[in-house]
Amino acid sequence: MQPRILIVGTGAxxxxxxxxxxxxxxSVSTLCRxxxxxxxxxxxxxxxxxxxxxxxxxxxxxxxxxxxxxxDYILVGLKVLPEIDTAKIIKEVVGAETAIVLLQNGVExxxxxxxxxxxxxxISGLAFICATRTSPGHIDHTDFGRLVIGRFPAGKxxxxxxxxxxxxDSGVVCEVSEDVVTARWRKLxxxxxxxxxxxxxxxxxxxxxxxxxxxxxxARNVMEEVCLIxxxxxHPLPEEIVQQNIDGTRAMxxxxxxxxxxxxxxxxxxxxxxLGNGLRVAKRHGVSAPHMESLYGLLKLVDSKIRSQES
Amino acid sequence: MQPRILIVGTGAxxxxxxxxxxxxxxSVSTLCRxxxxxxxxxxxxxxxxxxxxxxxxxxxxxxxxxxxxxxDYILVGLKVLPEIDTAKIIKEVVGAETAIVLLQNGVExxxxxxxxxxxxxxISGLAFICATRTSPGHIDHTDFGRLVIGRFPAGKxxxxxxxxxxxxDSGVVCEVSEDVVTARWRKLxxxxxxxxxxxxxxxxxxxxxxxxxxxxxxARNVMEEVCLIxxxxxHPLPEEIVQQNIDGTRAMxxxxxxxxxxxxxxxxxxxxxxLGNGLRVAKRHGVSAPHMESLYGLLKLVDSKIRSQES
Numbered sequence: 008m009q010p011r012i013l014i015v016g017t018g019a020x021x022x023x024x025x026x027x028x029x030x031x032x033x034s035v036s037t038l039c040r041x042x043x044x045x046x047x048x049x050x051x052x053x054x055x056x057x058x059x060x061x062x063x064x065x066x067x068x069x070x071x072x073x074x075x076x077x078x079d080y081i082l083v084g085l086k087v088l089p090e091i092d093t094a095k096i097i098k099e100v101v102g103a104e105t106a107i108v109l110l111q112n113g114v115e116x117x118x119x120x121x122x123x124x125x126x127x128x129x130i131s132g133l134a135f136i137c138a139t140r141t142s143p144g145h146i147d148h149t150d151f152g153r154l155v156i157g158r159f160p161a162g163k164x165x166x167x168x169x170x171x172x173x174x175x176d177s178g179v180v181c182e183v184s185e186d187v188v189t190a191r192w193r194k195l196x197x198x199x200x201x202x203x204x205x206x207x208x209x210x211x212x213x214x215x216x217x218x219x220x221x222x223x224x225x226a227r228n229v230m231e232e233v234c235l236i237x238x239x240x241x242h243p244l245p246e247e248i249v250q251q252n253i254d255g256t257r258a259m260x261x262x263x264x265x266x267x268x269x270x271x272x273x274x275x276x277x278x279x280x281x282l283g284n285g286l287r288v289a290k291r292h293g294v295s296a297p298h299m300e301s302l303y304g305l306l307k308l309v310d311s312k313i314r315s316q317e318s
Numbered sequence: 319m320q321p322r323i324l325i326v327g328t329g330a331x332x333x334x335x336x337x338x339x340x341x342x343x344x345s346v347s348t349l350c351r352x353x354x355x356x357x358x359x360x361x362x363x364x365x366x367x368x369x370x371x372x373x374x375x376x377x378x379x380x381x382x383x384x385x386x387x388x389x390d391y392i393l394v395g396l397k398v399l400p401e402i403d404t405a406k407i408i409k410e411v412v413g414a415e416t417a418i419v420l421l422q423n424g425v426e427x428x429x430x431x432x433x434x435x436x437x438x439x440x441i442s443g444l445a446f447i448c449a450t451r452t453s454p455g456h457i458d459h460t461d462f463g464r465l466v467i468g469r470f471p472a473g474k475x476x477x478x479x480x481x482x483x484x485x486x487d488s489g490v491v492c493e494v495s496e497d498v499v500t501a502r503w504r505k506l507x508x509x510x511x512x513x514x515x516x517x518x519x520x521x522x523x524x525x526x527x528x529x530x531x532x533x534x535x536x537a538r539n540v541m542e543e544v545c546l547i548x549x550x551x552x553h554p555l556p557e558e559i560v561q562q563n564i565d566g567t568r569a570m571x572x573x574x575x576x577x578x579x580x581x582x583x584x585x586x587x588x589x590x591x592x593l594g595n596g597l598r599v600a601k602r603h604g605v606s607a608p609h610m611e612s613l614y615g616l617l618k619l620v621d622s623k624i625r626s627q628e629s
Contacts, residue, residue, distance in 0.1 A: 207518050208619030219622060225615030228608065297539065301612030304536030308519030311530060 009033050010079040010169065014064070015097055017042060019138040019265075020110050021084030022051045022146045024154070026062030027177040028082075036066035036074060042143040043069045055148035057178055077102025080130075080170060083109050086269075087116050087280035094123030101127060106166040108156065110134050112198055112265070113280025114191050115288065117159045130167050131187045132156035133194045137262045150260050153180045155194075157187030192237035193244055197252050198281050199233050200226035202266035203302040206309060210271065214261035217253065225298060227253065232296040236285055239292035273313050278306045320344050321390040321480065325375070326408055328353060330449040330576075331421050332395030333362045333457045335465070337373030338488040339393075347377035347385060353454040354380045366459035368489055388413025391441075391481060394420050397580075398427050398591035405434030412438060417477045419467065421445050423509055423576070424591025425502050426599065428470045441478050442498040443467035444505045448573045461571050464491045466505075468498030503548035504555055508563050509592050510544050511537035513577035514613040517620060521582065525572035528564060536609060538564065543607040547596055550603035584624050589617045 014025040014037040021037065029035045039046045050063040068074055081097050093109075101107065106128040109117055121129050137150035154174055158164035167183045174181035184190050204222055205211050216222050230249040237244050269276045282303040289296045325336040325348040332348065340346045350357045361374040379385055392408050404420075412418065417439040420428055432440050448461035465485055469475035478494045485492035495501050515533055516522050527533050541560040548555050580587045593614040600607045 204616065204619070207616045209623045211619055211623070215619070215623075219619050221615040221618035225612055228611070297608035298612045300539070301536055301609045304532040305515065305518045305616070307532035308515070308522055308526070308530050312520045312522070312526075 010173070011076075012036070012080045012082055013038065013074060013078040013100060015081055015083050015093075016085030017046065017051070018084055018086075019140045019146050019148075020134050020136070021082065022062060022140065023053055023055070023136070023138050023148055023152075024084070024110065024134070024174070024179065025064065025082065026051060026053055026060055027179045028173055029062055029064070030060065031173040031177040033173055034065045035062075036068060036078075037064040038068055038071065038074075040069070043067065045144040049144055051144050051146060053146045053148060055146075056150060057148065057152060071097070071099040074100050077105045079104065080106050080108055080166070083107065083111060083120075085111065086275075087111050087113050087277050088275050089279060090275075092119075094120050098123070103127075106130050106170075108132055108170065109159075110154075110156075111280070112194075112277055113284055114188075114195055115284040116191075116280055121159060128164065128166055129159040130156050130164065130170065131159040131191065133187075133190055135194070137259070139263070139265070139268055150262060153182070155182045155184050155187065155190045157184035157190065160188055161186050186242075189237070189242040189244070192233065192240070192242045193248065195237075195281070195285060196230050196233050196244065196248055197256070199285060199299060199302075200229035201256065202264045202277070202281055203306050204229075205264040205267040206270045206276065207302065207305050210267060212261040212263050212267075213256050213259050217257050223253070228298040229302065232289075232294075232299050233285065236289045236292065236294050236296060239294045240288050270309070270313070273316060275314055275317075276306065276310050278303065278310050282306065321484070322387075323347070323391045323393055324349065324385060324389040324411060326392055326394050326404075327396035328357065328362070329395055329397075330451045330457050330459075331445050331447070332393065333373060333451065334364055334366070334447070334449050334459055334463075335395070335421065335445070335485070335490065336375065336393065337362060337364055337371055338490045339484055340373055340375070341371065342484040342488040344484055345376045346373075347379060347389075348375040349379055349382065349385075351380070354378065356455040360455055362455050362457060364457045364459060366457075367461060368459065368463060382408070382410040385411050388416045390415065391417050391419055391477070394418065394422065394431075396422065397586075398422050398424050398588050399586050400590055401586075403430075405431050409434070414438075417441050417481075419443055419481065420470075421465075421467075422591070423505075423588055424595055425499075425506050426595040427502075427591055432470060439475065439477055440470040441467050441475065441481065442470040442502065444498075444501055446505070448570070450574065450576070450579055460573060464493070466493045466495050466498065466501045468495035468501065471499055472497050497553075500548070500553040500555070503544065503551070503553045504559065506548075506592070506596060507541050507544045507555065507559055508567070510596060510610060510613075511540035512567065513575045513588070513592055514617050515540075516575040516578040517581045517587065518613065518616050521578060523572040523574050523578075524567050524570050528568050534564070539609040540613065543600075543605075543610050544596065547600045547603070547605050547607060550605045551599050581620070581624070584627060586625055586628075587617065587621050589614065589621050593617065
C-alpha cells in the first residue's frame with residue numbers, strides 16, 4: 008500500500024513536492040487555507056524545468072477533521088514565523104506512527120515540533136529549489152529542486168529512506184543525511200546573505216547581488232559568519248562552501264529570493280528563522296557576527312513596517 | 319560694506335542659510351539649475367521653526383558668467399556625489415580673496431576643492447538641521463539649525479569669524495571651531511547610522527529607528543565604529559557622544575533623513591560621503607567597521623538601482 012501523505016502549507020514547496028510524490032504513486036492530500044476553493048476545483052498547476060505537471064490532490068481539505076485516519080507523513084511547507092504554531096496546527100491529525108517532515112527554511116526550527124511530539128519521528132528537510140507560488144493554484148519552478156532530508160536531530164531512519172525513494176522515483180533528487188542539522192547550516196550559508204540582501208538592497212535578484220561588488224562582499228562576509236557559528240555549534244562546514252555558494256549563485260538563472268517575494272507581497276518575512284535563530288546560536292557560543300546583525304536590525308525594521316500595515 | 323555671498327546648490331541647506339544671511343544684511347545671490355525659473359520669479363519661501371521667512375536673492379543666476387566680480391564667500395550646499403565636481407562648477411567665479419564654504423555632509427570631502435584652490439581659504443561647515451526642500455522654491459525647516467564652521471584643515475580664521483557673526487546676527491547659532499575635521503566626524507556619528515538605516519529599513523523616520531530595538535542596536539554599533547575610526551584618524555570623540563546622539567534623536571520631532579528624501583525622489587544618495595569615505599579611512603588605519611560595511615554594501619546596491627533607472 009502506498010503511503011498516505013498530508014501536505015500542510017500548500018505554497019510553492021508543499022505544492023511542488025506534494026505533486027511530485029503523487030507522481031511516485033503516493034496518496035497525497037493537502038490542507039489549504041487561502042487557496043482552498045481554487046485548489047479544490049482545479050488542483051495545482053506547476054510550470055517546471057523538470058517538465059510541467061498538474062497536481063490533483065487525493066483530498067483538498069480546509070480543516071484537519073475532514074482528513075480521516077492519521078497519515079504516514081505530514082509534510083510541513085509552512086513559513087517559519089513566530090505567529091505560526093506548527094505543532095498546534097497539525098496536532099489533530101498526528102498519529103502514533105506519523106512522521107512529521109519539516110521542509111522549511113532556517114536553523115533551530117525543529118525544536119518546538121519535536122517537543123510537542125516527543126514520540127513521533129521528526130524528519131527535517133531542506134529544499135534547494137527556486138520555486139514561487141505565482142498565484143493561487145499556480146507554482147513556477149525555475150531551477151534546482153534537490154532535497155536533503157534526515158531524522159532529527161540525527162541518525163538513520165527507515166521512514167526518511169522510504170520518503171527519499173518516493174522522491175527519487177518521481178525525478179526529484181533526494182538525499183538522506185544522518186546529520187541533517189549540519190545540512191541546515193549548510194543551506195543557511197546561502198539563505199542568510201541572499202534572502203536579506205535581496206530585500207534590503209531594493210529588490211535585487213540573485214544576478215544583481217553577485218554582480219555588484221559591494222553586495223557580493225557583504226554576502227561573502229555573512230557566509231563566513233554562518234560558517235563560524237555553525238562550527239561553534241558543533242556543525243563545521245567545509246571551507247570551500249563559501250566560494251561554492253557564490254559560484255553557484257553566479258551560475259543560477261536570475262532569481263527572486265522567497266523573502267523578496269514575501270516582501271513584495273507585503274507578507275511577514277522569515278527574519279527569525281533565517282537570521283534571528285542563527286544569531287541566538289552565535290550569542291550562546293560567543294561568536295561575533297556583525298554583518299548578520301546588521302541585516303537583522305534592518306530586516307526587523309522592514310518586517311515591523313509590513314506587519315503594522317497588515318493590521 | 320556687507321560681504322557678497324554666492325550660494326551654489328540652492329537646496330534646503332543653501333536656501334535656508336542663504337536666506338538667513340540676507341536677514342543679517344549680506345548681499346546673497348544664488349546659482350540655481352532646476353529651480354531657476356521659479357526662484358527667479360518668486361524667490362524662496364521657508365517655513366521655519368525659527369519663524370517663516372521669504373528669501374529674495376540679490377541675483378538669481380543660471381550661469382556663473384552672470385554673477386559679476388568674485389564674491390567674498392561661495393557657500394556650497396551641493397550634494398556630495400562622485401559625479402558632482404564642485405571645484406569645476408565654481409572655478410569661474412573664485413577670486414583671490416574668495417573663501418569657499420563647504421556646508422556639506424560626510425568626511426574627507428574638502429580635499430578635492432582644497433587641491434583645486436590651494437591659495438584660497440576653505441571653510442568647512444556642518445549644518446545640524448532638519449530641513450527639506452519640499453518643492454522648487456519651498457523649504458520646510460522642522461528642527462534645529464545650528465552650524466559649526468572652521469578653517470580647513472584647522473586653525474583660526476578671520477573670515478570664518480565674520481561669517482559666524484552674520485549667522486548669529488540672523489538668529490542662527492554658529493560656532494567657529496579650530497578643529498572642524500573633528501566636528502565632521504562628530505556629525506558622522508549621527509549621519510552614518512541614521513541616513514542609511516532610514517533608507518534600508520523601508521523608509522523609516524527617526525522616531526521609528528530609535529523605537530525599534532533592533533535598529534537602535536544597529537545604530538549604536540555604527541556610532542561606535544565611527545568613534546573608533548575617528549580616533550584612529552587622530553580625531554578622538556568624547557565617549558558620551560553615542561548616547562547623546564541617541565537621546566537627541568529620541569527628543570527630535572520625527573524626521574525623514576536627507577538620504578531618505580533623496581531615495582524617495584529616486585535621486586542618487588550620498589553613499590560615498592557618508593559611508594564610503596569613512597570606510598576608506600577605517601581601512602587606512604586598520605579599523606574594523608563591519609556594521610558600516612554592511613550598510614555600505616546594501617546602499618551601493620540600492621543606489622546603483624536608482625542610477626540605472628535614471629538613465
